[in-house]
Amino acid sequence: MSTALFLSPHLDDVAFSCGGTLARLKARRWKIILATVFTRSVPRPTGFALACQTSKGLSPDVDYMALRRAEDRSFAAWMGVDELVWIDLPEAPHRGYHSPGALFAPPRTDDDIIPTLEDRLSLLMEDVRPDLVFAPQALGSHVDHVQLVRTLPSLNIQVSQILWYRDTPYAVRQPQAKPDYSLPDGLRPLALNVTEEMSRKVSGCVCYRSQIPFQFGGEAEVASTLETFHQQEAADYGQAGHAEVFLARSNFESEWRDRL
Incomplete structure (x- = not known):
């Protein structure tokens, strides 16, 4: 059995960005491990950290991250994830990033999360010991995505083992956004057809109910947004149907075609 490790900065990024590919590999009997980095509950949040939950209609006494971990657990059950990992590090608003603008600015010099x-x-x-690792490109430049991506070169993962996914919905809102500079040179786009998996992906995304109004405008818009986006992604690479697009080493597809 081949093993795929999906690395998610937050509790929803893999679902929104490459949930169709996750479902595709699961249907092909891969072992699926979903690991999310910034998942820690921080008691009695204040300031911007507190606003991040109250702006979503959640009262100050709600354990926001516990709620989001429960959503992640529901997604994992729906998608048949074999192992769910929460790395238990604090999100950026708990690391000195005190405004929406700061989340998308270069990392603070005193943000020592990388070691x-x-x-x-x-x-x-x-x-x-995964056969394949899925990681974000850090489109949109959210600092948590950036810090995860910039950690990867130190992990001694072969470039041939990584697919970098297009961070969604940032890729929807900012179609010209560029990957973080830390990605290797010479990568090429790889479009994987997920037409058969779209319904399952959409249902999985809806598991993250606390995020849906903010990210998509409401549950009713999830399907239309993602289906339109992935149709365009497919069309951009000469395919019919729906595609999730990754960056990969130039000869990746020829080496992995029979396993994907």
């Missing part, structure tokens, strides 16, 4: 992240992910890699 801890390197240690945690190194242990995960040793334990899991």
Whole structure:
């Protein structure tokens, strides 16, 4: 059995960005491991951190991250994820990023999360020994996505083992957004057809109910937004149906075609 490790900065990024591919590999009997980095509950949040939950209609006494972990658990059950991992690091609003603008600015010089992240992910890699790793491109430049992507080169993962996914819905809102500079040179787009998996992907995304109004405008818009986006992604690469697009080493498809 081949093993795929999906790395998610937040509790929803993999679902929104490459949930169709996750479902596709699961149907092909891959072992699926979903690991999310920034999942820690922080008691009694204040300021911008508190606003991140109250702006979504949640009262200050709600454990926001516990709620989101429960949503992640529902997604994992729906998609048949074999192992769910929460790396238990604090999100950016708990690391000194005090405004929406700061989340999309370059990382703070006093944000020392990378050494801890390197240690945690190194242990995960040793334990899991995945055949294939899915990681974000950091489109949109959210600092949590950026810090995860910039950790990868230290993990000694072969470039031939990584597919970098297009962070969604950032890719919907900012179609010209560029990947983070830390990605290797010479990568090429790879479009995987997920037409058969779209319904399952949409249902999985809806598991993250606390995020849907903010990210998509409401549950009714999830299907139309994602179906339109993935149809365009397919068309951009000469395909019919729906596609999720990744960056990969130039000869990736020829080496992995029979397993994907």
